[in-house]
Amino acid sequence: MNYTKRHSTLTKFRTELGTQQQLDLFESLPNKPYCMDEKPGYMLIRTKSIAVKKPYIQINSPLTTIYFVFDDDKEDAALSWFDAGLPKPFWTTQNPVNGHSHHCYKLEIPLCTSDFSSIKAIKYAQAVYYAYALKMGADRNYSHLITKNPLHPQWRTTFWTERAYSLDYLADFVDLPKRIPKKLEVVGLGRNVTMFEKGRHWAYKAIRDYM
Structure with a gap:
Protein backbone atom coordinates (compact mmCIF):
# COMPACT_ATOMS: atom_id res chain seq x y z
CA MET A 1 0.00 0.00 0.00
CA ASN A 2 1.54 3.32 -1.06
CA TYR A 3 1.73 6.36 1.18
CA THR A 4 -1.29 8.11 -0.40
CA LYS A 5 -3.54 5.09 0.07
CA ARG A 6 -2.23 4.52 3.60
CA HIS A 7 -2.84 8.15 4.50
CA SER A 8 -6.33 7.98 2.98
CA THR A 9 -7.14 4.89 5.03
CA LEU A 10 -5.77 6.53 8.17
CA THR A 11 -7.92 9.61 7.57
CA LYS A 12 -11.00 7.48 6.93
CA PHE A 13 -10.72 5.62 10.21
CA ARG A 14 -9.50 8.50 12.33
CA THR A 15 -11.86 9.84 15.02
CA GLU A 16 -11.70 12.51 17.66
CA LEU A 17 -10.79 11.39 21.15
CA GLY A 18 -14.08 11.46 23.07
CA THR A 19 -14.48 12.84 26.55
CA GLN A 20 -15.61 9.45 27.87
CA GLN A 21 -12.51 7.73 26.49
CA GLN A 22 -10.30 10.33 28.15
CA LEU A 23 -12.05 9.69 31.46
CA ASP A 24 -11.77 5.90 31.06
CA LEU A 25 -8.03 6.11 30.41
CA PHE A 26 -7.54 8.54 33.30
CA GLU A 27 -9.38 6.21 35.67
CA SER A 28 -7.30 3.18 34.68
CA LEU A 29 -3.92 4.90 35.12
CA PRO A 30 -1.73 4.04 38.12
CA ASN A 31 -2.20 6.50 40.98
CA LYS A 32 1.26 7.97 40.46
CA PRO A 33 2.45 6.99 36.98
CA TYR A 34 5.96 7.21 35.66
CA CYS A 35 6.19 9.89 33.00
CA MET A 36 8.78 11.65 30.84
CA ASP A 37 9.15 14.93 29.00
CA GLU A 38 11.37 13.48 26.29
CA LYS A 39 13.38 10.41 25.28
CA PRO A 40 16.11 9.89 26.17
CA GLY A 41 15.49 11.58 29.50
CA TYR A 42 14.65 11.05 33.14
CA MET A 43 11.58 9.17 34.33
CA LEU A 44 9.52 11.02 36.89
CA ILE A 45 6.83 9.85 39.31
CA ARG A 46 3.92 12.28 39.34
CA THR A 47 0.22 12.39 40.19
CA LYS A 48 -2.25 11.55 37.43
CA SER A 49 -3.21 15.18 36.90
CA ILE A 50 0.43 16.09 36.18
CA ALA A 51 1.46 12.87 34.39
CA VAL A 52 -1.32 13.11 31.78
CA LYS A 53 0.25 16.35 30.56
CA LYS A 54 3.57 14.66 29.75
CA PRO A 55 4.41 13.25 26.28
CA TYR A 56 5.32 9.84 27.75
CA ILE A 57 3.38 8.03 30.45
CA GLN A 58 2.97 4.70 32.24
CA ILE A 59 -0.50 3.31 31.46
CA SER A 80 1.21 -1.82 10.52
CA TRP A 81 -1.61 -3.69 12.25
CA PHE A 82 -3.80 -3.27 9.15
CA ASP A 83 -1.08 -4.47 6.79
CA ALA A 84 -0.53 -7.52 9.03
CA GLY A 85 -4.23 -8.44 9.05
CA LEU A 86 -4.63 -7.87 12.78
CA PRO A 87 -7.72 -6.47 14.54
CA LYS A 88 -8.05 -2.75 15.15
CA PRO A 89 -6.02 -1.49 18.12
CA PHE A 90 -7.69 0.65 20.74
CA TRP A 91 -5.45 3.52 19.71
CA THR A 92 -2.32 4.36 17.75
CA THR A 93 -0.01 7.21 18.74
CA GLN A 94 2.24 8.32 15.91
CA ASN A 95 5.18 10.67 15.84
CA PRO A 96 4.28 13.07 13.00
CA VAL A 97 7.98 13.74 12.32
CA ASN A 98 9.27 10.22 11.65
CA GLY A 99 6.09 8.12 11.50
CA HIS A 100 7.12 5.87 14.40
CA SER A 101 4.11 4.60 16.31
CA HIS A 102 2.85 2.85 19.40
CA HIS A 103 -0.15 0.54 18.94
CA CYS A 104 -2.30 -0.19 21.98
CA TYR A 105 -4.74 -3.06 22.45
CA LYS A 106 -7.05 -3.03 25.45
CA LEU A 107 -7.59 -6.35 27.25
CA GLU A 108 -11.11 -7.40 28.14
CA ILE A 109 -9.89 -8.96 31.37
CA PRO A 110 -6.86 -7.27 32.97
CA LEU A 111 -3.89 -9.60 33.32
CA CYS A 112 -2.40 -10.00 36.79
CA THR A 113 1.39 -10.14 36.52
CA SER A 114 2.42 -10.39 40.17
CA ASP A 115 4.47 -13.26 41.58
CA PHE A 116 1.20 -14.79 42.81
CA SER A 117 -0.54 -14.79 39.43
CA SER A 118 -1.03 -17.75 37.13
CA ILE A 119 2.21 -18.64 35.33
CA LYS A 120 0.13 -20.37 32.67
CA ALA A 121 -1.89 -17.21 32.02
CA ILE A 122 1.25 -15.06 31.85
CA LYS A 123 2.96 -17.44 29.42
CA TYR A 124 -0.14 -17.48 27.23
CA ALA A 125 -0.27 -13.68 27.22
CA GLN A 126 3.46 -13.54 26.44
CA ALA A 127 2.96 -15.87 23.48
CA VAL A 128 0.11 -13.74 22.11
CA TYR A 129 2.10 -10.55 22.56
CA TYR A 130 5.22 -12.02 20.96
CA ALA A 131 3.23 -13.30 17.96
CA TYR A 132 1.68 -9.85 17.43
CA ALA A 133 5.05 -8.13 17.68
CA LEU A 134 6.49 -10.54 15.11
CA LYS A 135 3.60 -10.17 12.67
CA MET A 136 3.49 -6.40 13.03
CA GLY A 137 7.26 -5.97 12.86
CA ALA A 138 7.33 -4.22 16.24
CA ASP A 139 10.14 -4.18 18.79
CA ARG A 140 10.10 -7.51 20.66
CA ASN A 141 12.29 -6.06 23.44
CA TYR A 142 9.95 -3.18 24.29
CA SER A 143 9.55 -2.96 28.07
CA HIS A 144 5.90 -1.82 28.27
CA LEU A 145 6.77 0.66 31.01
CA ILE A 146 6.48 3.99 29.18
CA THR A 147 4.40 4.76 26.09
CA LYS A 148 3.48 7.75 23.99
CA ASN A 149 0.68 9.50 25.85
CA PRO A 150 -2.47 9.37 23.65
CA LEU A 151 -3.79 12.47 25.41
CA HIS A 152 -0.77 14.60 24.48
CA PRO A 153 -0.90 16.91 21.42
CA GLN A 154 2.68 16.04 20.46
CA TRP A 155 1.41 12.78 18.90
CA ARG A 156 -1.00 12.05 16.08
CA THR A 157 -3.46 9.89 18.01
CA THR A 158 -6.10 7.75 16.33
CA PHE A 159 -8.70 5.81 18.29
CA TRP A 160 -9.75 2.91 16.07
CA THR A 161 -12.25 1.11 18.27
CA GLU A 162 -13.81 1.18 21.74
CA ARG A 163 -13.63 -2.58 21.97
CA ALA A 164 -11.51 -4.49 24.46
CA TYR A 165 -10.35 -7.95 23.37
CA SER A 166 -9.93 -11.27 25.12
CA LEU A 167 -6.60 -13.05 24.74
CA ASP A 168 -8.38 -15.89 22.95
CA TYR A 169 -9.81 -13.49 20.38
CA LEU A 170 -6.41 -11.89 19.78
CA ALA A 171 -4.82 -15.33 19.45
CA ASP A 172 -7.15 -16.23 16.56
CA PHE A 173 -5.26 -13.82 14.28
CA VAL A 174 -1.78 -15.25 14.78
CA ASP A 175 0.16 -18.50 15.01
CA LEU A 176 1.31 -18.79 18.59
CA PRO A 177 4.95 -19.80 19.06
CA LYS A 178 5.61 -22.99 21.00
CA ARG A 179 8.40 -21.16 22.79
CA ILE A 180 9.61 -17.60 22.94
CA PRO A 181 13.26 -16.58 23.43
CA LYS A 182 14.30 -17.01 27.06
CA LYS A 183 15.61 -13.46 27.35
CA LEU A 184 12.20 -12.09 26.30
CA GLU A 185 10.25 -13.91 29.03
CA VAL A 186 11.08 -11.13 31.48
CA VAL A 187 10.46 -8.27 29.05
CA GLY A 188 7.12 -6.53 29.29
CA LEU A 189 3.84 -7.69 30.86
CA GLY A 190 4.84 -6.44 34.26
CA ARG A 191 7.75 -8.63 35.31
CA ASN A 192 10.52 -6.21 34.44
CA VAL A 193 8.34 -3.44 35.85
CA THR A 194 8.02 -5.37 39.10
CA MET A 195 11.81 -5.70 39.30
CA PHE A 196 12.10 -1.97 38.55
CA GLU A 197 9.65 -1.15 41.34
CA LYS A 198 11.46 -3.37 43.86
CA GLY A 199 14.90 -2.14 42.84
CA ARG A 200 14.24 1.58 42.58
CA HIS A 201 14.09 2.16 46.36
CA TRP A 202 17.59 0.70 46.75
CA ALA A 203 18.79 2.59 43.65
CA TYR A 204 17.57 5.98 44.89
CA LYS A 205 19.46 5.53 48.16
CA ALA A 206 22.55 4.14 46.45
CA ILE A 207 22.87 7.04 44.02
CA ARG A 208 22.56 9.55 46.89
CA ASP A 209 25.35 7.76 48.75
CA TYR A 210 27.48 7.76 45.60
CA MET A 211 26.92 11.46 44.94
Whole structure:
Protein backbone atom coordinates (compact mmCIF):
# COMPACT_ATOMS: atom_id res chain seq x y z
CA MET A 1 0.00 0.00 0.00
CA ASN A 2 1.54 3.32 -1.06
CA TYR A 3 1.73 6.36 1.18
CA THR A 4 -1.29 8.11 -0.40
CA LYS A 5 -3.54 5.09 0.07
CA ARG A 6 -2.23 4.52 3.60
CA HIS A 7 -2.84 8.15 4.50
CA SER A 8 -6.33 7.98 2.98
CA THR A 9 -7.14 4.89 5.03
CA LEU A 10 -5.77 6.53 8.17
CA THR A 11 -7.92 9.61 7.57
CA LYS A 12 -11.00 7.48 6.93
CA PHE A 13 -10.72 5.62 10.21
CA ARG A 14 -9.50 8.50 12.33
CA THR A 15 -11.86 9.84 15.02
CA GLU A 16 -11.70 12.51 17.66
CA LEU A 17 -10.79 11.39 21.15
CA GLY A 18 -14.08 11.46 23.07
CA THR A 19 -14.48 12.84 26.55
CA GLN A 20 -15.61 9.45 27.87
CA GLN A 21 -12.51 7.73 26.49
CA GLN A 22 -10.30 10.33 28.15
CA LEU A 23 -12.05 9.69 31.46
CA ASP A 24 -11.77 5.90 31.06
CA LEU A 25 -8.03 6.11 30.41
CA PHE A 26 -7.54 8.54 33.30
CA GLU A 27 -9.38 6.21 35.67
CA SER A 28 -7.30 3.18 34.68
CA LEU A 29 -3.92 4.90 35.12
CA PRO A 30 -1.73 4.04 38.12
CA ASN A 31 -2.20 6.50 40.98
CA LYS A 32 1.26 7.97 40.46
CA PRO A 33 2.45 6.99 36.98
CA TYR A 34 5.96 7.21 35.66
CA CYS A 35 6.19 9.89 33.00
CA MET A 36 8.78 11.65 30.84
CA ASP A 37 9.15 14.93 29.00
CA GLU A 38 11.37 13.48 26.29
CA LYS A 39 13.38 10.41 25.28
CA PRO A 40 16.11 9.89 26.17
CA GLY A 41 15.49 11.58 29.50
CA TYR A 42 14.65 11.05 33.14
CA MET A 43 11.58 9.17 34.33
CA LEU A 44 9.52 11.02 36.89
CA ILE A 45 6.83 9.85 39.31
CA ARG A 46 3.92 12.28 39.34
CA THR A 47 0.22 12.39 40.19
CA LYS A 48 -2.25 11.55 37.43
CA SER A 49 -3.21 15.18 36.90
CA ILE A 50 0.43 16.09 36.18
CA ALA A 51 1.46 12.87 34.39
CA VAL A 52 -1.32 13.11 31.78
CA LYS A 53 0.25 16.35 30.56
CA LYS A 54 3.57 14.66 29.75
CA PRO A 55 4.41 13.25 26.28
CA TYR A 56 5.32 9.84 27.75
CA ILE A 57 3.38 8.03 30.45
CA GLN A 58 2.97 4.70 32.24
CA ILE A 59 -0.50 3.31 31.46
CA ASN A 60 -0.25 -0.13 33.13
CA SER A 61 0.21 -0.58 36.85
CA PRO A 62 3.24 -2.61 38.01
CA LEU A 63 1.21 -5.75 38.72
CA THR A 64 -1.65 -5.52 36.22
CA THR A 65 -1.62 -5.28 32.44
CA ILE A 66 -4.71 -3.66 30.93
CA TYR A 67 -3.07 -2.60 27.68
CA PHE A 68 -0.79 -4.40 25.24
CA VAL A 69 1.46 -1.73 23.72
CA PHE A 70 3.68 -2.33 20.67
CA ASP A 71 6.62 -0.11 19.80
CA ASP A 72 6.80 0.20 16.01
CA ASP A 73 9.74 2.21 14.65
CA LYS A 74 9.06 1.75 10.96
CA GLU A 75 8.44 4.83 8.85
CA ASP A 76 4.71 5.57 8.55
CA ALA A 77 3.95 2.76 11.00
CA ALA A 78 0.41 3.79 11.95
CA LEU A 79 -1.18 1.06 9.83
CA SER A 80 1.21 -1.82 10.52
CA TRP A 81 -1.61 -3.69 12.25
CA PHE A 82 -3.80 -3.27 9.15
CA ASP A 83 -1.08 -4.47 6.79
CA ALA A 84 -0.53 -7.52 9.03
CA GLY A 85 -4.23 -8.44 9.05
CA LEU A 86 -4.63 -7.87 12.78
CA PRO A 87 -7.72 -6.47 14.54
CA LYS A 88 -8.05 -2.75 15.15
CA PRO A 89 -6.02 -1.49 18.12
CA PHE A 90 -7.69 0.65 20.74
CA TRP A 91 -5.45 3.52 19.71
CA THR A 92 -2.32 4.36 17.75
CA THR A 93 -0.01 7.21 18.74
CA GLN A 94 2.24 8.32 15.91
CA ASN A 95 5.18 10.67 15.84
CA PRO A 96 4.28 13.07 13.00
CA VAL A 97 7.98 13.74 12.32
CA ASN A 98 9.27 10.22 11.65
CA GLY A 99 6.09 8.12 11.50
CA HIS A 100 7.12 5.87 14.40
CA SER A 101 4.11 4.60 16.31
CA HIS A 102 2.85 2.85 19.40
CA HIS A 103 -0.15 0.54 18.94
CA CYS A 104 -2.30 -0.19 21.98
CA TYR A 105 -4.74 -3.06 22.45
CA LYS A 106 -7.05 -3.03 25.45
CA LEU A 107 -7.59 -6.35 27.25
CA GLU A 108 -11.11 -7.40 28.14
CA ILE A 109 -9.89 -8.96 31.37
CA PRO A 110 -6.86 -7.27 32.97
CA LEU A 111 -3.89 -9.60 33.32
CA CYS A 112 -2.40 -10.00 36.79
CA THR A 113 1.39 -10.14 36.52
CA SER A 114 2.42 -10.39 40.17
CA ASP A 115 4.47 -13.26 41.58
CA PHE A 116 1.20 -14.79 42.81
CA SER A 117 -0.54 -14.79 39.43
CA SER A 118 -1.03 -17.75 37.13
CA ILE A 119 2.21 -18.64 35.33
CA LYS A 120 0.13 -20.37 32.67
CA ALA A 121 -1.89 -17.21 32.02
CA ILE A 122 1.25 -15.06 31.85
CA LYS A 123 2.96 -17.44 29.42
CA TYR A 124 -0.14 -17.48 27.23
CA ALA A 125 -0.27 -13.68 27.22
CA GLN A 126 3.46 -13.54 26.44
CA ALA A 127 2.96 -15.87 23.48
CA VAL A 128 0.11 -13.74 22.11
CA TYR A 129 2.10 -10.55 22.56
CA TYR A 130 5.22 -12.02 20.96
CA ALA A 131 3.23 -13.30 17.96
CA TYR A 132 1.68 -9.85 17.43
CA ALA A 133 5.05 -8.13 17.68
CA LEU A 134 6.49 -10.54 15.11
CA LYS A 135 3.60 -10.17 12.67
CA MET A 136 3.49 -6.40 13.03
CA GLY A 137 7.26 -5.97 12.86
CA ALA A 138 7.33 -4.22 16.24
CA ASP A 139 10.14 -4.18 18.79
CA ARG A 140 10.10 -7.51 20.66
CA ASN A 141 12.29 -6.06 23.44
CA TYR A 142 9.95 -3.18 24.29
CA SER A 143 9.55 -2.96 28.07
CA HIS A 144 5.90 -1.82 28.27
CA LEU A 145 6.77 0.66 31.01
CA ILE A 146 6.48 3.99 29.18
CA THR A 147 4.40 4.76 26.09
CA LYS A 148 3.48 7.75 23.99
CA ASN A 149 0.68 9.50 25.85
CA PRO A 150 -2.47 9.37 23.65
CA LEU A 151 -3.79 12.47 25.41
CA HIS A 152 -0.77 14.60 24.48
CA PRO A 153 -0.90 16.91 21.42
CA GLN A 154 2.68 16.04 20.46
CA TRP A 155 1.41 12.78 18.90
CA ARG A 156 -1.00 12.05 16.08
CA THR A 157 -3.46 9.89 18.01
CA THR A 158 -6.10 7.75 16.33
CA PHE A 159 -8.70 5.81 18.29
CA TRP A 160 -9.75 2.91 16.07
CA THR A 161 -12.25 1.11 18.27
CA GLU A 162 -13.81 1.18 21.74
CA ARG A 163 -13.63 -2.58 21.97
CA ALA A 164 -11.51 -4.49 24.46
CA TYR A 165 -10.35 -7.95 23.37
CA SER A 166 -9.93 -11.27 25.12
CA LEU A 167 -6.60 -13.05 24.74
CA ASP A 168 -8.38 -15.89 22.95
CA TYR A 169 -9.81 -13.49 20.38
CA LEU A 170 -6.41 -11.89 19.78
CA ALA A 171 -4.82 -15.33 19.45
CA ASP A 172 -7.15 -16.23 16.56
CA PHE A 173 -5.26 -13.82 14.28
CA VAL A 174 -1.78 -15.25 14.78
CA ASP A 175 0.16 -18.50 15.01
CA LEU A 176 1.31 -18.79 18.59
CA PRO A 177 4.95 -19.80 19.06
CA LYS A 178 5.61 -22.99 21.00
CA ARG A 179 8.40 -21.16 22.79
CA ILE A 180 9.61 -17.60 22.94
CA PRO A 181 13.26 -16.58 23.43
CA LYS A 182 14.30 -17.01 27.06
CA LYS A 183 15.61 -13.46 27.35
CA LEU A 184 12.20 -12.09 26.30
CA GLU A 185 10.25 -13.91 29.03
CA VAL A 186 11.08 -11.13 31.48
CA VAL A 187 10.46 -8.27 29.05
CA GLY A 188 7.12 -6.53 29.29
CA LEU A 189 3.84 -7.69 30.86
CA GLY A 190 4.84 -6.44 34.26
CA ARG A 191 7.75 -8.63 35.31
CA ASN A 192 10.52 -6.21 34.44
CA VAL A 193 8.34 -3.44 35.85
CA THR A 194 8.02 -5.37 39.10
CA MET A 195 11.81 -5.70 39.30
CA PHE A 196 12.10 -1.97 38.55
CA GLU A 197 9.65 -1.15 41.34
CA LYS A 198 11.46 -3.37 43.86
CA GLY A 199 14.90 -2.14 42.84
CA ARG A 200 14.24 1.58 42.58
CA HIS A 201 14.09 2.16 46.36
CA TRP A 202 17.59 0.70 46.75
CA ALA A 203 18.79 2.59 43.65
CA TYR A 204 17.57 5.98 44.89
CA LYS A 205 19.46 5.53 48.16
CA ALA A 206 22.55 4.14 46.45
CA ILE A 207 22.87 7.04 44.02
CA ARG A 208 22.56 9.55 46.89
CA ASP A 209 25.35 7.76 48.75
CA TYR A 210 27.48 7.76 45.60
CA MET A 211 26.92 11.46 44.94
